[in-house]
Amino acid sequence: MILNSLNPAQQEAVKAPLGHQLILAGAGSGKTRVLTHRVVWLVEQEKISPFNILAVTFTNKAAHEMRTRIESMLKVPARTLWIGTFHGLSHRILRAHWQQAGLPQSFQILDSDDQFRMIRRVINALKVDDDKFPPKEAQWFINAQKEDCRDPGQVEPRDYTDQTFIKIYQAYQDACQRAGVVDFADLLFKTYKLLQTNAELRTLYQTRFRSILVDEFQDTNAMQYNWLKLLAGEKNAVMIVGDDDQSIYGWRGARIENLHKFSIDFSGAKVIRLEQNYRSTGTILKAANALIEQNEGRMGKELWTDDAAGERLTVYAAFNEADEAFFIVNRIRDLLLNQHNLREMAILYRSNAQSRVLEEALMQFGIPYRVYGGLRYFDRAEIKDALAYLRILANRYDDPAFERVINTPARGIGDRTLSAIREQAKATDATLWQALEALINQKYFSPRTESALNAFIALINSMAAKSETLALNKQVELMLNASGLMDHYRKEKGEKGLTRLENLEELINAAHQFTQEGIQDEMPPLAAFLAYAALESGDDQADTYEDCVQLMTMHSSKGLEFPVVFIAGCEEELFPHYMSMSDPHKLEEERRLCYVGMTRAMRKLFMTYAENRRMHGRESYHRASRFLHEIPAALIEEIRFRTKVSRPDTNRTGYQPQAMGRFRIGQEVNHRIFGDGTVLDCEGDGDDMKVTVRFAKVGTKVLVVSYLTTK
Numbered sequence: 001m002i003l004n005s006l007n008p009a010q011q012e013a014v015k016a017p018l019g020h021q022l023i024l025a026g027a028g029s030g031k032t033r034v035l036t037h038r039v040v041w042l043v044e045q046e047k048i049s050p051f052n053i054l055a056v057t058f059t060n061k062a063a064h065e066m067r068t069r070i071e072s073m074l075k076v077p078a079r080t081l082w083i084g085t086f087h088g089l090s091h092r093i094l095r096a097h098w099q100q101a102g103l104p105q106s107f108q109i110l111d112s113d114d115q116f117r118m119i120r121r122v123i124n125a126l127k128v129d130d131d132k133f134p135p136k137e138a139q140w141f142i143n144a145q146k147e148d149c150r151d152p153g154q155v156e157p158r159d160y161t162d163q164t165f166i167k168i169y170q171a172y173q174d175a176c177q178r179a180g181v182v183d184f185a186d187l188l189f190k191t192y193k194l195l196q197t198n199a200e201l202r203t204l205y206q207t208r209f210r211s212i213l214v215d216e217f218q219d220t221n222a223m224q225y226n227w228l229k230l231l232a233g234e235k236n237a238v239m240i241v242g243d244d245d246q247s248i249y250g251w252r253g254a255r256i257e258n259l260h261k262f263s264i265d266f267s268g269a270k271v272i273r274l275e276q277n278y279r280s281t282g283t284i285l286k287a288a289n290a291l292i293e294q295n296e297g298r299m300g301k302e303l304w305t306d307d308a309a310g311e312r313l314t315v316y317a318a319f320n321e322a323d324e325a326f327f328i329v330n331r332i333r334d335l336l337l338n339q340h341n342l343r344e345m346a347i348l349y350r351s352n353a354q355s356r357v358l359e360e361a362l363m364q365f366g367i368p369y370r371v372y373g374g375l376r377y378f379d380r381a382e383i384k385d386a387l388a389y390l391r392i393l394a395n396r397y398d399d400p401a402f403e404r405v406i407n408t409p410a411r412g413i414g415d416r417t418l419s420a421i422r423e424q425a426k427a428t429d430a431t432l433w434q435a436l437e438a439l440i441n442q443k444y445f446s447p448r449t450e451s452a453l454n455a456f457i458a459l460i461n462s463m464a465a466k467s468e469t470l471a472l473n474k475q476v477e478l479m480l481n482a483s484g485l486m487d488h489y490r491k492e493k494g495e496k497g498l499t500r501l502e503n504l505e506e507l508i509n510a511a512h513q514f515t516q517e518g519i520q521d522e523m524p525p526l527a528a529f530l531a532y533a534a535l536e537s538g539d540d541q542a543d544t545y546e547d548c549v550q551l552m553t554m555h556s557s558k559g560l561e562f563p564v565v566f567i568a569g570c571e572e573e574l575f576p577h578y579m580s581m582s583d584p585h586k587l588e589e590e591r592r593l594c595y596v597g598m599t600r601a602m603r604k605l606f607m608t609y610a611e612n613r614r615m616h617g618r619e620s621y622h623r624a625s626r627f628l629h630e631i632p633a634a635l636i637e638e639i640r641f642r643t644k645v646s647r648p649d650t651n652r653t654g655y656q657p658q659a660m661g662r663f664r665i666g667q668e669v670n671h672r673i674f675g676d677g678t679v680l681d682c683e684g685d686g687d688d689m690k691v692t693v694r695f696a697k698v699g700t701k702v703l704v705v706s707y708l709t710t711k
């Protein structure tokens with residue numbers, strides 16, 4: 001019986017009669033567990049068909065996990081159950097009703113990098129000064145408008161700057177429409193408008209989704225809220241699950257207020273609170289609670305656990321980022337010896353750029369790892385080239401794809417030719433492909449250029465014709481060879497070229513695997529695959545089942561849990577991030593992010609910081625993060641090299657970093673026999689101190705401190 005593994009409050013939520021519910025509870029209290037059990041309950045007890053249920057969550061990874069959990073509990077097949085992200089589900093609706101949405105059948109999705117390039121081109125075409133109106137800001141403006149459901153005509157300009165941004169927004173929308181592409185925000189916005197204006201479709205979906213469940217609701221934005229309200233209509237039951245203390249996407253338009261709004265808009269919503277945490281040890285929970293208490297205006301929740309206190313948090317003060325990475329890797333090795341698996345350990349960080357040093361240290365020690373997010377597989381240059389070819393095969397009018405492939409690999413089509421095509425496209429309100437054909441007809445180009453261009457057109461057309469009847473993986477293979485991409489990268493020398501070739505070959509595997517899984521079977525395989533590539537957040541970069549350490553930003557760790565967690569880079573200006581330090585609201589969001597990170601840990605939490613960090617090409621010195629000071633000192637064990645232990649400061653209850661000693665980790669030292677080396681680790685006190693040194697000539701050794709001299 002599915003209720004057996006739930007506590008009374010959780011049971012109440014799972015077996016409640018069909019109606020609106022708001023489950024407001026802290027981290028690790030079983031919210032996601034309630035949601036999945038609720039789906040199973042609805043199907044098995046309430047006899048609602050999986051076809052009539054919609055479950056929405058925040059990331060593809062979470063959606064995947066949710067489906068697996070539900071399917072393992074259900075006795076009936078759940079293929080017709082819709083589970084996905086807001087973006088993924090919107091995409092599905094637009095694919096099914098492309099005509100009504102005013103899109104070409106083969107419409108493609110622009111990722112944020114493509115979107116940026118497109119906006120930059122639009123700004124140049126409009127002859128707007130891109131110093132005053134940088135493409136990044138325009139992109140931000142456009143996305144923010146869409147997230148608030150405003151078309152260009154609906155934005156109220158406050159000043160001249162706004163007027164220009166609106167002009168850019170309009171021109172960008174026109175360009176997207178011509179090219180048959182939509183950006184991420186458009187996926188939702190267009191679905192919203194489609195359902196709002198088309199009563200028939202609205203009724204179709206409103207009749208279908210009798211029960212709608214949303215996880216991580218605290219991070220929905222205005223558009224997602226409206227989208228949800230529209231789908232819910234008057235009759236459908238909506239269950240939302242969230243935690244105001246874990247709202248971490250305010251910077252991307254998420255509205256905590258949606259939690260309050262829900263109780264008003266969805267009348268009769270039953271509020272259920274869960275207070276028992278099942279994830280973390282007492283100590284981890286106490287530390288996280290103490291931290292989040294520093295925030296004001298919380299909805300207020302108390303979390304407790306039955307679990308033992310467990311170990312104290314370990315805080316490590318590193319000399320620099322390399323030392324920090326070595327510390328983490330060393331601890332991972334210790335844990336491995338103590339029967340831990342690698343997949344039970346996660347390294348979390350504030351910014352993607354931190355991963356490189358950590359990756360290097362892991363590689364050096366031969367520890368397998370996976371990075372979530374960061375430069376995703378589908379974001380790599382060679383993969384984007386290959387995908388652009390596939391896109392243009394599917395849709396010749398896809399301008400961003402056109403720009404990417406026209407001269408990659410080089411085929412003698414220069415910038416001047418490309419500018420002429422762009423000018424023509426702009427003047428005649430056409431796509432680049434159409435403009436190219438028109439210019440050829442007008443005999444605009446020199447014979448040499450014309451023959452290069454004709455060869456390009458012929459190449460694309462012939463690849464499209466040949467691949468029409470092929471299976472998806474064969475299509476990909478044909479494209480990789482015929483386009484010359486494989487040869488192009490084969491010529492690139494060294495490790496890098498080899499990696500690129502491997503990545504391209506991996507694309508054939510990805511296509512094969514994709515068709516095997518056949519998830520989106522209602523669309524043509526190529527279109528479905530391209531959409532998957534655009535929407536997927538890099539979950540496929542390593543074998544999911546391989547035992548490896550998990551690396552990710554704290555943002556992408558939401559909803560997940562790991563027995564051992566390392567939070568790296570807990571220093572001022574990095575975390576909290578310097579951009580948020582002067583704004584109290586942003587600072588609170590950073591604190592929530594820290595709360596999210598800490599509450600991922602089940603048994604053991606390490607937090608590390610570096611006093612000296614090289615980032616963005618320069619070195620800087622920072623103090624330990626204020627978040628460390630907000631954790632009661634009694635819950636922390638601090639590790640660092642020290643010859644003198646400073647007296648605890650009784651005026652402060654928070655954690656205080658210890659004073660520095662004679663040797664520091666990362667320091668250059670000399671040994672009479674072994675020669676020069678670098679300090680990697682120190683243990684013990686005074687003259688008994690043992691120091692681990694990596695020597696240039698003889699490798700790593702552990703020595704007594706008195707044999708060493710500093711340089």
Ligand code: ATP
Nearest residue numbers: 005006007026027028029030031032033278279559
């Ligand atoms: P987050 O806020 O981080 O998303 P959550 O509230 O969604 O957390 P879950 O991930 O559902 O929490 O649950 C946390 C852990 O506690 C999971 O491992 C889950 O299986 C376990 N758990 C939840 N409820 C119970 C219970 N009643 N008995 C035993 N284990 C439970």
Ligand code: MG
Nearest residue numbers: 031032033559
């Ligand atoms: Mg959850």
